[in-house]
Amino acid sequence: MKLNIALLKGDGIGPEIVDSAVRVLEKIGEKFGHEFCFTPYLIGGIAIDTVGEPLPEETVNGCLRSDSVLLGAVGGPKWDNLPGNVRPEKALLGIRAAMELYTNLRPARLYAALKEDSPLRPDLVEKGFDIMIVRELTGGIYFGERGYREGKYGTEAYDTEQYSRMEIERIARAAFEAARVRNKKVTSIDKANVLETSRLWRKTVHEIAAEYPDVTVTDMLVDNAAMQLVRNPSQFDVIVTSNMFGDILSDEASQITGSIGMLPSASLGATKRGLYEPIHGSAPDIAGQNKANPIATVLSAAMMLRYAFALEEEALAIENAVNRVLDMGLRTADISHGEEALGTKEMTEAILAQI
Ligand code: IPM
Ligand code: MG
Numbered sequence: 001m002k003l004n005i006a007l008l009k010g011d012g013i014g015p016e017i018v019d020s021a022v023r024v025l026e027k028i029g030e031k032f033g034h035e036f037c038f039t040p041y042l043i044g045g046i047a048i049d050t051v052g053e054p055l056p057e058e059t060v061n062g063c064l065r066s067d068s069v070l071l072g073a074v075g076g077p078k079w080d081n082l083p084g085n086v087r088p089e090k091a092l093l094g095i096r097a098a099m100e101l102y103t104n105l106r107p108a109r110l111y112a113a114l115k116e117d118s119p120l121r122p123d124l125v126e127k128g129f130d131i132m133i134v135r136e137l138t139g140g141i142y143f144g145e146r147g148y149r150e151g152k153y154g155t156e157a158y159d160t161e162q163y164s165r166m167e168i169e170r171i172a173r174a175a176f177e178a179a180r181v182r183n184k185k186v187t188s189i190d191k192a193n194v195l196e197t198s199r200l201w202r203k204t205v206h207e208i209a210a211e212y213p214d215v216t217v218t219d220m221l222v223d224n225a226a227m228q229l230v231r232n233p234s235q236f237d238v239i240v241t242s243n244m245f246g247d248i249l250s251d252e253a254s255q256i257t258g259s260i261g262m263l264p265s266a267s268l269g270a271t272k273r274g275l276y277e278p279i280h281g282s283a284p285d286i287a288g289q290n291k292a293n294p295i296a297t298v299l300s301a302a303m304m305l306r307y308a309f310a311l312e313e314e315a316l317a318i319e320n321a322v323n324r325v326l327d328m329g330l331r332t333a334d335i336s337h338g339e340e341a342l343g344t345k346e347m348t349e350a351i352l353a354q355i
Helices: 014-032 045-051 057-065 088-098 112-117 122-127 165-180 196-209 222-231 243-256 295-307 312-327 344-354
Strands: 002-010 035-040 068-073 103-109 130-136 146-151 154-159 185-190 216-221 238-241 264-268 275-278
Touching: 002 014, 002 045, 002 057, 014 035, 014 068, 014 295, 014 312, 014 344, 045 088, 057 088, 068 088, 068 295, 103 165, 103 243, 112 312, 130 165, 130 243, 165 185, 165 196, 165 238, 185 196, 185 222, 185 243, 196 216, 216 222, 222 238, 222 243, 238 243, 264 295, 275 295, 295 312, 295 344, 312 344
Parallel strands: 002 035, 002 068, 068 275, 130 238, 185 216, 185 238
Antiparallel strands: 103 130, 103 264, 146 154, 264 275
């Protein structure tokens, strides 16, 4: 296959970790006979500094023309005091919207080799867990009406949560499809005891559930879900939830794996093209120091091979290489316990050697 991949390296550790994933993809290309053609585009703070806006049109067009997109991370203290609509984070929302990437898949599973990193009780760690969070990504309060107005106590700011039936239907289908190839269990998380959007969410999810009689669906309120994730994570298979709840719960789920530096994600739309990125941020404190863990981005590249290109064997080659490296006891600083920590480049070399 010949595939064009847009690279959005972004800020902080973004360039280092994307470079690692590119090297891994090139190795896969050599081994399996694919040609990957990489084109970098500006996004985030670096785009603000270079061309004056976080998401240049050229970047959007480049991503739309490409077969898939690999993203590092955006943002950093340098741009933290800019107004909301020109912040680096706005670019992330902008590219998700422009590519209509309404489904965000965030797998959170415990790596056997990293069990001691989990903050959970040993008996829970022993049980293990493997959760797929399906987060709605282009709707809800992130994209609702917002602004300032005069209220009861003077000027007030507001953001609006809004969901249409269509938006809920399509994310529900994505969750049921995901569950079908896993353990056939969907937990739909909402706040239906308070929010109207959640009541529509719940009703619609159950309507779609009727199309998937082989999958069971359970509702859970988000506050309870936050608790259940640390109380008994093995009860979950697929979680489907709104944009903001998914943002929050996916960070919680990543932390119980012990290693946010390990978790990849895929953002998909109606087409399989998609955008792939680690779920962690730009870590400006360690940027440019060869300290970042490249594994989440490398695993995001594996997800790209699987979802965007249906290259299952190639995806597994990457995932198995990462597992072997961890089993060998190789660690970057974020996941090391006294073992000598490898740098970003050395960890990448170790993974390459196992492919
Ligand atoms: C994420 C991030 C983003 C989000 C921010 C940076 C806009 O937290 O991808 O989870 O909230 O979606
Ligand atoms: Mg987040």
